Each structure stands twice: as C-alpha cells, then as structure tokens.
Amino acid sequence: xxxxxxxxxxxxxxxxxxxxxxxxxxxxxxxxxxxxxxxxxxxxxxxxxxxxxxxxxxxxxxxxxxxxxxxxxxxxxxxxxxxxxxxxxxxxxxxxxxxxxxxxxxxxxxxxxxxxxxxxxxxxxxxxxxxxxxxxxx
Numbered sequence: 337x338x339x340x341x342x343x344x345x346x347x348x349x350x351x352x353x354x355x356x357x358x359x360x361x362x363x364x365x366x367x368x369x370x371x372x373x374x375x376x377x378x379x380x381x382x383x384x385x386x387x388x389x390x391x392x393x394x395x396x397x398x399x400x401x402x403x404x405x406x407x408x409x410x411x412x413x414x415x416x417x418x419x420x421x422x423x424x425x426x427x428x429x430x431x432x433x434x435x436x437x438x439x440x441x442x443x444x445x446x447x448x449x450x451x452x453x454x455x456x457x458x459x460x461x462x463x464x465x466x467x468x469x470x471x472x473x474x
Contacts, residue, residue, distance in 0.1 A: 343436040350436060353411055355443040356380070356391070358398070380444075389444050395453045400446035411438040 343350060368375060378393035387402040417431040 351438040352442075353438040353440045354402075355405075355409075355440055356400075357443050357445045359447050362393070389446075391446060392453070393450075396450035397453055398446040398450045399448060400444050402442050403445050404442055405440065409440040410436055411440065413437050 362377060364372060364375065364377075378391050380389060380391050382389050389400045389402065391398045391400065412434040415433045415435055417433070
C-alpha cells in the first residue's frame with residue numbers, strides 16, 4: 337500500500353512542537369482513568385530567558401533543560417479515503433494519506449528528582465484552644 341505524506345502548511349511554516357521526557361512514571365488517579373483526554377497534569381514554564389524549564393505537578397516541582405534531537409520527528413495526522421467501485425461485486429478500497437501537523441526538533445528533559453513544595457506543618461494556635469475553654473457553660 338502506498339501512503340502519501342503531504343504538508344499543507346509549507347516546508348518552512350510547519351508549527352514547532354517539543355517532547356517532554358520524564359524519568360519515571362506519571363500515573364493518573366483512578367477517578368480520571370476514563371477521561372485522560374484534555375486532562376491538565378501540571379504547569380510548564382520558563383522563568384527566565386535561559387533554556388531552563390520548570391514543571392509543577394501537584395506538590396512537586398521538576399527542573400529540566402531543552403535538548404536538541406539528533407533527527408527531527410514529524411507529527412502526522414492520518415486521513416482515510418474510502419473509494420467504492422460501482423462494479424458487479426461492489427468492492428471497496430481505501431486510500432490513506434498522512435498530513436504533516438508539526439515538526440519536533442527539541443525535547444525538554446527532566447532528569448532530576450522532583451523538589452517537594454509542601455511547607456512545614458502549621459503550628460497549633462493555643463489562643464483559640466484557651467478561648468474555647470473559657471466560654472461559660474449554660
């Protein structure tokens with residue numbers, strides 16, 4: 337089967353994409369297993385003009401850097417066309433094309449352990465406890 341690859345946006349105008357590479361496993365909670373599409377797992381930002389990125393996932397912060405890939409990758413969208421012959425046996429054939437959606441030339445690599453963003457335990461306020469003990473009972 338012959339598959340054609342076409343780029344409708346032009347060779348120099350393809351959107352630039354990137355890959356995020358994490359060391360370890362990102363697991364969704366069981367309540368989200370059925371709806372992973374459009375699920376926000378964290379916030380990716382570049383705090384300065386340097387090539388250092390931070391990814392905040394829940395109470396964890398990861399620090400990573402931008403690395404060039406040895407060979408660029410293409411992001412493709414599969415398009416199927418169905419052709420139906422009007423002959424006696426009514427056979428159908430399909431034609432497949434791949435449309436280029438973007439080009440990946442870099443990855444953002446997070447290879448260090450995450451830093452915990454949880455602060456220390458909140459101190460117990462003794463004034464509130466004493467005020468409750470001083471209330472007159474009726």
